[in-house]
């Protein structure tokens with residue numbers, strides 16, 4: 001017995017190590033693609049050089065390397081109010097320029113891809129492959145020639161709406177919160193023209209952020225597979241931005257991919273409830289009381305600190321995020337799930353997924369759950385590769 005017990009304990013101790021080791025190998029071998037990162041609007045545009053390791057935020061070139069990332073869709077995002085007086089289109093151009101500067105500074109480490117071939121070439125050169133995803137159809141300013149211009153500047157997906165609707169497509173936020181007061185729901189005739197033009201040019205139709213009506217209208221006319229660049233599962237966390245089972249099945253039928261958003265409030269319903277509670281009456285009280293003493297910027301900073309302190313105990317774990325991948329795989333198979341972190345665009349992340357160095361832990365968790373190497377490779381990037389190939 002004396003000999004058996006230590007042997008048993010030894011085996012038990014090494015099992016997690018075995019996963020970690022094979023996960024590391026697999027993670028290195030696999031093509032890892034993240035379809036959504038907001039570092040351009042949150043840092044690069046403000047002059048922060050992410051060529052080097054930076055303390056703030058979730059991403060930079062050094063940390064991407066550590067995390068084993070191969071392909072990044074850089075989100076070009078602007079909110080309901082344009083930053084530039086010239087408008088949304090100018091905002092998009094400016095952000096694309098900021099990515100251009102980053103690429104010029106790092107020709108050995110990064111490359112911009114406009115075709116599927118350029119993606120595979122960049123991956124084989126061991127560079128971080130950058131692609132441009134425009135988040136929010138308002139940036140084309142109701143003008144198909146601006147859609148064409150953004151395509152020429154490198155845009156390879158466009159999210160039809162952000163939280164704000166356009167004159168031609170309604171958003172998830174508006175369809176759920178404004179409902180009956182909307183003058184139209186879904187895609188207008190012009191909206192359908194936009195989708196057709198995207199198919200024709202080779203710009204992936206991204207259906208994150210859009211309302212259900214817009215989703216089904218777009219699905220009815222697209223001739224190419226779509227993505228949801230950063231959305232999670234409604235049945236696990238029923239919030240307006242997440243997708244229902246019927247939508248997941250429709251994406252599978254279309255051959256598209258749903259890339260899971262890591263935001264704590266989209267993956268865990270307890271966190272979402274706590275967030276809503278804080279934003280409600282209690283939050284307002286705190287905001288009002290602080291308002292007397294501080295300017296708006298300082299107040300927001302204090303408010304953020306307060307938020308994170310209260311929310312820390314209810315932060316979900318990495319396993320909870322992987323539950324969303326699991327759910328999609330069980331519902332429709334392993335060809336339709338991917339990674340769309342929303343790093344640098346969210347205020348809270350699950351424990352263990354703190355920044356872009358954390359990706360290998362996802363591979364480890366998938367292996368622990370019994371996923372085959374082949375399945376893991378599809379989820380990490382293979383599925384998005386398929387959609388890119390079908391589009392450009």
Ligand SMILES: [Zn+2]
Nearest residue numbers: 135209230345
């Ligand atoms: Zn978003």
